[in-house]
Amino acid sequence: MTAVHSDRELAEPHLRGWLSSIGLDVEYVRAEGNTLYRRAEDGREVPVLDFAGGYGSLMLGHNHPAIVARAQELLAARTPIHAQFSRHPYANEVANRLNRIIRRELGDDEAFSAIFANSGAEAIEAAIKHAELDRVLRAGELMDSVRANLAAVAPGRLAASEFERIARHNASVTARPPLFLTLEGSFHGKLAGSVQLTHNADYRTPFSALAAQARFVPFDQPGAVKEVVDSARAVVLDVVVEGGEVRVVERDYPVIAAFLLEPIQGEGGINVVSAELAGEIQQACAGLGVPIVVDEIQSGMGRSGAFLASSLVGLRGDYYALAKSLGGGVAKASVLLVRESRYRPDFELVHSSTFAKDAFSCHIASTVLDLLEADDGRAYRQAAELGEKLAGALRAVRADYPDVVKDVRGRGLMLGLEFHAQTEASSAAIRENAGFLGYVIAGYLLQAHDIRTFPTASAVTTLRFEPSILLTDTEIARLHTALRAVCEILRTQDARGFTTS
Ligand code: F0G
Numbered sequence: 001m002t003a004v005h006s007d008r009e010l011a012e013p014h015l016r017g018w019l020s021s022i023g024l025d026v027e028y029v030r031a032e033g034n035t036l037y038r039r040a041e042d043g044r045e046v047p048v049l050d051f052a053g054g055y056g057s058l059m060l061g062h063n064h065p066a067i068v069a070r071a072q073e074l075l076a077a078r079t080p081i082h083a084q085f086s087r088h089p090y091a092n093e094v095a096n097r098l099n100r101i102i103r104r105e106l107g108d109d110e111a112f113s114a115i116f117a118n119s120g121a122e123a124i125e126a127a128i129k130h131a132e133l134d135r136v137l138r139a140g141e142l143m144d145s146v147r148a149n150l151a152a153v154a155p156g157r158l159a160a161s162e163f164e165r166i167a168r169h170n171a172s173v174t175a176r177p178p179l180f181l182t183l184e185g186s187f188h189g190k191l192a193g194s195v196q197l198t199h200n201a202d203y204r205t206p207f208s209a210l211a212a213q214a215r216f217v218p219f220d221q222p223g224a225v226k227e228v229v230d231s232a233r234a235v236v237l238d239v240v241v242e243g244g245e246v247r248v249v250e251r252d253y254p255v256i257a258a259f260l261l262e263p264i265q266g267e268g269g270i271n272v273v274s275a276e277l278a279g280e281i282q283q284a285c286a287g288l289g290v291p292i293v294v295d296e297i298q299s300g301m302g303r304s305g306a307f308l309a310s311s312l313v314g315l316r317g318d319y320y321a322l323a324k325s326l327g328g329g330v331a332k333a334s335v336l337l338v339r340e341s342r343y344r345p346d347f348e349l350v351h352s353s354t355f356a357k358d359a360f361s362c363h364i365a366s367t368v369l370d371l372l373e374a375d376d377g378r379a380y381r382q383a384a385e386l387g388e389k390l391a392g393a394l395r396a397v398r399a400d401y402p403d404v405v406k407d408v409r410g411r412g413l414m415l416g417l418e419f420h421a422q423t424e425a426s427s428a429a430i431r432e433n434a435g436f437l438g439y440v441i442a443g444y445l446l447q448a449h450d451i452r453t454f455p456t457a458s459a460v461t462t463l464r465f466e467p468s469i470l471l472t473d474t475e476i477a478r479l480h481t482a483l484r485a486v487c488e489i490l491r492t493q494d495a496r497g498f499t500t501s
Contacts, residue, residue: 022436023443031062033470036452048446049475051453053466056266056298056414057324059383060371061468067328070367074360081360090362091116097369098337102320105311112320112337115347116357120297120323121189123334124260127293127319128193128212130338130347131258132178134291137344138254143174146238146251153239157246166237166248173234178257180214181228181290185268187458188260188295197260199268200458212257219265220277229284232256256290258319263309266298269459270409270416278315291318291342297334298414301325302372303466305384305412312411318342328368331361382469387412389473390465393480401487406461413469417483418462419490429495437461441486444498449482 009016019025030037030045034053037045050062060067074081095114102112115130117123150166180197182188188197193211195204215232218224235250259281265271285292294317299309301322306312308320319342323334332355372379391408394417398405407418419441425431433440438455441463445451456462467475489497 022439023447024439026446033061034467034472034475036062046450048450048452049478051451051465051467051479053413053468054329055324056303056464056466057327058329058466058468059301059303059325059379059413060328060368061470062329064328064371066371067330067364067367070364071330071360074363079359079363081358082355083359084354088357088359088362090359090366091357094335094362094365094369095337097366097373098322098335101307101369101373102337105307106316108316111340113340113343115336115338115351116362117323117334117336117353118332118355118361119189120321120334121191121194122353122356123297123321123323123336124188124194124197124293124295125191126336126351127258127260127321128180128197129351130319130336130344131180131291131293132212133347133350134342134344135178135254135257138289139174142236142251142253143170146170146236149239153241153246157241158239162248166239170236173236173253173255176234176255178212179232179255180212180257181217181232181259182214183261183265183273184216184219185265185271185458186216186260186262186295187265187267188262203458214260219271220274222276222280225277225280225284229256229259229288229290233288252288254289256288258291258293259285260293260295262295262297262299263313263315264299264304264411264414266414266464267456267458269418269456269462270414270464272409272411273310273313273315275313278310278313282315293317293319293321295321297321297323298466299411301368302380302383302469303412303414305380305387307372307380309411309414326365326368327361328364328371331364333361333365335365379469383412386467386469386471387415390467390471390476390479391415393476394465394483397480397483397487400484401491404487404490409462410465413466413471415465416456416462417465418459421461422490425490425493427493427495430490430493430498435460438463440498444486444489445482449478449485451479451482 026038028036029039034050036048036050038048040046099112115126117126182197184199186199188194190203195207196211197214198204199216215228217228234253234255236253238249238251240247240249263273294310296308318339320337327333394408398408406420409416422430422434422437438460442454453463456464
């Protein structure tokens with residue numbers, strides 16, 4: 001046997017050094033509710049208050065007792081977890097429950113078909129593929145009818161040069177690659193397709209040649225959506241015969257495959273889409289029949305105070321992607337819901353995954369939905385109320401330190417606190433780390449206050465707070481105190497504060 005040197009770091013070996021340089025290189029050994037326990041050097045377990053919440057996947061906290069019990073029960077019963085290509089009543093159960101919740105929230109009677117996947121980015125890949133299949137089929141139907149109309153033109157009724165012009169124009173339009181629209185600041189995943197819909201250029205541009213491209217619409221700039229949609233519009237040429245006359249007409253050709261958006265942008269800095277922006281997107285897409293894909297992977301499952309954050313701004317999606325808390329912090333699960341009138345049954349023949357729709361994650365997802373829906377949706381009310389309290393604490397910090405804190409944003413238990421950039425800081429140590437400000441602060445909060453949070457990775461001056469609905473007043477007060485300490489360091493520009501614990 002080959003000896004494996006246990007000291008050598010081989011799992012993403014470079015990340016660890018980086019974590020270590022900012023004080024985040026700790027190992028957690030146990031977790032419950034909003035608390036993670038790390039092992040101190042003397043072997044003791046040290047409780048750490050967790051506001052990162054598994055990147056927003058722990059709406060019900062770490063290891064919720066009812067979810068753990070259900071997982072144990074499933075394993076004890078030897079439930080067949082992987083029985084691919086057979087009946088999956090448990091997946092159907094999840095799909096039906098999601099339909100009932102969404103129907104209630106949107107006041108919309110149309111059913112949604114469900115495609116299961118394993119991670120958030122995978123659900124987005126499914127959305128990209130489904131939207132493209134739908135686009136290709138719609139384009140095919142349109143071009144079949146154009147060809148039939150051209151073939152039906154009586155000889156001599158249209159000049160040969162006109163036939164040639166139409167053929168040339170149509171060939172160039174139909175050769176165009178699909179275009180996806182999304183918002184500046186968006187994050188839809190890091191797989192080959194989804195990363196092209198993620199705004200952060202560092203993540204996206206090395207892989208631009210791998211997949212369809214997106215155009216990024218400015219956030220909250222009135223009129224921008226219509227402008228981009230109009231500029232991406234394309235027409236093919238068709239003919240109509242009226243009273244023996246042949247007329248060349250334009251037909252909208254589907255170049256835009258879909259418009260994707262997060263109702264509350266997560267990784268891009270906790271930016272809430274307004275009802276006005278939602279309305280502009282809705283209107284612009286309706287005009288061209290472009291499907292709207294609502295990425296509720298982070299904002300959904302009740303975190304905003306409603307099951308779908310998009311329902312709070314009156315957005316009506318054609319597709320919804322859910323993940324993160326769907327797995328209750330125990331399973332890995334995601335789902336793409338597609339409105340029935342948009343659904344292409346053939347998709348089921350061309351898209352699948354070994355692990356998607358497995359019994360374990362579906363049963364866990366059902367338990368999660370039980371817990372969220374219990375007591376007439378108490379979990380949603382808790383997310384709204386606790387979110388208001390937490391936002392109140394963040395706003396109080398901002399009120400006392402307006403020179404340090406620029407903004408507080410978000411909804412429910414998806415909140416962000418943005419610091420003023422420190423690129424011009426008088427302290428050289430703070431200035432030199434300005435590009436990692438949120439990480440430096442996260443390292444300090446962990447080391448000095450036993451509090452875990454992160455910056456939003458594409459907007460590193462914003463810290464994100466996504467605790468579970470088990471959040472207590474005492475936990476909010478602890479965060480409040482710790483953030484005031486951060487502000488004091490930044491106000492006094494005493495960088496030593498960040499390194500002493
Ligand atoms: N969409 C949104 C809105 C997300 O927040 C994420 C992940 C994804 C898609 C991709 O999901 O990681 O399961 O493949 N967000 C993480 C974050 C990375 O930082 O919040 P995934």
